[in-house]
Structure formats: C-alpha cells, structure tokens
Amino acid sequence: MGALLQYLVTGVGIGCGYALVGSGLVVIHRVTRVVNFAQGAFAVVAALTVSTLLTAGLPHGAAESLAVLLAGVVGLITGAVAIGRPGTTPQAALVVTLGLGVFAYAVEILAWGDQPRSFGGVPGSVPLGDARLQSHYLLIIGVTAVVLAGLALLFARTDVGRALTATAANPYAARVVGIGVTRMGLIAFALGGMLGGLAGVLLTPVHQVSFDSDVVLVVNGFAAAILGNLSRPVLTLVGGLLLGVVEVLVAGYLNSSYQTEVALVFMLAVLIVRAGRHPAAVEAS
C-alpha cells in the first residue's frame, strides 16, 4: 500500500512535467495552429542552464527563475523564426520547429557537452502512513498547480489573455479589432517556452537531462495534449497526469524501459478512438 502511494505521487509529479510541456504545446497550437516540435528543447535548454548557473554560485530559486525566463526568450526566438514571416502556413512552421529542435542539439552539445547533467532539488521526504513521499515531487505538484491556475487566470481575466483566445478563435476578427495576430503568436510561443522551461527545471532533479531528453518530453507532452485535441488545457493536464502515473506503475511493477512506449500506445489509442468516432473527418483529411 505504501509503495503504491509512493508510485502515485511520483507518477503525478512526473505527469505534471508532461502536463506543463503539453500545455505549452496547447497554448502555441491554439493561437498559431502550429504544432511546435521544439517544445522539448525549451525544457532541455532551461535544465542545462540551471546546472550552469548553480555551478556558477547562483542560489536555488534564482537559477531556476532565470532559466525559465531564458526558455521564454528561446520560445520567442523560435516563434519569430517559425511564424515571423507573414503568410507562413502552420504546416511549414511545424517543419521549421522540427528543424530548430535538431539545431538546438548542436547548440546544447557545444555549450554543455553530450553528458547527462543533473542538480539537486528539494531534499528529504515527508512521511505519510507507511510511505515516504519525496519532497521534490510535492514541490513539482505544488508549482504546477499554481502555474496552471495562473495560466487559467491569465486567459480568463486579462485583456491579453482574451486577445490570445480571440486570435485562436477568429484571426480575421482579431485583425478587424486591431489585435496583432503575429504578435499574439509570439506571446504564445514565449509562454510555451516558459512552460516547457519550467518542466525541464522541475523534472531534472529527479530525472537527469541531456541534449536529447527533449524526445521523451515532447512525445509525452504531445500525447497528453492530443487527449485534448491540442486545444483543451484541462484535458491536457488529465492526460499528463494519467501518463505519468501509468508510466511509473509500469516501471515499478513491470519494466522501467517501457516508459516512452506507454506514451506512444496512449497516443495511438486516443487517435484510434477518435477516428472511430468521426470516420468522416478521417476520410476528409
């Protein structure tokens, strides 16, 4: 029983990371219709930056915050390259983000080498019944809850959030009222960068990171987001948590090397169920 509770908390913690990556994908996709394959790279850049900043003597908190901001800037640059040129189709932009994700490998290897890195998180554990819950997972869960709630408030209660939703819903009407559609896309990419960066910063203490860790993150984030059709934030959170828990249970009770396969099977299952429900939509596409 204690082991199960520990697995659950670990799974929810990991799932929060996936949900953050997935939320970044959703924010970007809703506003720009672009599936951003560089999303995992934001996490890797932020995580590697934290390791450098901590080595340089910056305290925890400051290092992580700076790295998340840097990931936001990287997101902004990715957006500028992918959608900055007017008339770029979402499909073309998708390929650009894929290219930028691969380009990021080169930059990361030059700057940080190809060896995995890690850094300490919140030490210690909290006893609960006969289980001991690692404090860092509780931190991941708490920070994710606060950040996603803040994101929901941003979209519901601020004019920038309304303008982002408006651009997602009707880009022509957004232009009619004077909203800069490209500018909104860049804001979405910057938000996506910060969400991805946060995932990397939070997960690295429990899961070391190297230049190619983006694949696991983007596959799981994408699987989480696909549950919500790349446009529903709450379903993305549900998808992320589900993936995290199932993967940790599979690793705990079966074999730890099946982690990515779980995400891929989950994604396939969602797509097959959805295709079964809308056969016409599949034929049309």
Next chain:
Amino acid sequence: MTSAADPVVEVDDLTVRYGAAVALDGVALRLHAGEMVAIIGPNGAGKSTLVNAICGLLKPAAGRIAVRGRTALVPEGRQLFAPLSVDDNLRLGAWRRRDRDTSQVYHLLPELVPLRHRRAGLLSGGEQQMVAFGRALMARPDVLVIDEMSLGLAPLIIDTLAGHLRRRHAADGLAVLLIEQNARLALDLCTRGYVLEAGRVVAEGTSAELADSPAVADAYLGAA
C-alpha cells in the same frame, strides 16, 4: 476640427488583385465627415474587398486610400469571438484604446445588457449583429464601416439596428459607410450611394438620383 465638407475617407484609383483575379479596378470614393454613404451591388462585385482595403485589412495593388480618424468595421457575417462572452467581445473592440470600459455601449445598446455574460457563439444572428455593432462602437470610431448589416436578419431586428445607426449618426456625427444587399434599406438610410459592379463604380449620386435611375431601380429595387 474637421468641417462637414472635409472627406474623412478618400479613395482614388484603387485596384486590388487576388492572384490573377482583379477584385477592384480603379475605384474612387469619398465619404465626408458626418455623412452616411451606401455601397450597393451584386454578390462578388468587390464590396467587401473595398471595405477591407479601407480598413487596412488588405493591401491594394495600386491606388490611394486616405482615412482621417479612426475606422471601425462591422464585418460581413458578424465575425464575433465565439468562445468569449459578449462583454469580452465588446472589451476587445477597444483593443487599440486604453479605456476599455463597456458601460457606455450598454447604455447606447440596452438590448445587450441581458446578454452580457452569454457566449457570443450561442446568440441568434440578430443578437450577434448587435454585439458586432457594439464592438465596433467600442473603438470610438470616426468612421463606421458596416459590411452587410441586414443580411439574413428578421425585419424587426433590422429596424432596431437601423434605428441605433440613425441615432449614432445624428447624435455623434458618426460617418457611416454602409454595404447593403437590401438597396431599398441602404438608400433609405443614406444620403448618397455608389453602385459597384464587377470591381468598378458604375453609378454614383444622391439616394434620390440612384432610386430614380432606371438601371438601379431595375437591378436592385425590383421596380415593376
């Protein structure tokens, strides 16, 4: 201050192309301060292209567009932000301005008050057109451009909208450029008009002149 004689919208020799197709071909148009002008013409004549160009939403291939003051567009098909509330739709109408207080528009369009928190996408066509009108007013425009005000709406709603439009025109001196399928309504509301066919202005004049012209009467007023 602009006097009534100054044009607030001047269009000269405007040409717009979509690829190889010519949508507008050498169009000239004047709208003076405090004036209400109609543009009538069949589907595909280039009316929407003309207003989109005037509102800066598409780039002309050639010609000159000069606008004094702020324009706001009530686009064809309403084009509301469907997932947002009526109030949020109105707020975004003032996106270019700092003051986004919606109370003035509820005062001017009291029909919107009970709809305030409803999702725009769930409203009826007439309610949506009222929201689109209010959203445009939120920009505090000098020139209001309306693309198909009455299309698909019930006569009662059209009367209400036309009444609001007349009041804003009379009270605020709002200049209005009105595109209308319903030529009778357009010439009734406006003092002057242009007839656009196949991307060219084929007739212009006062509403009385246009109504008396046999060509306009035959094609657009359904005169017997």
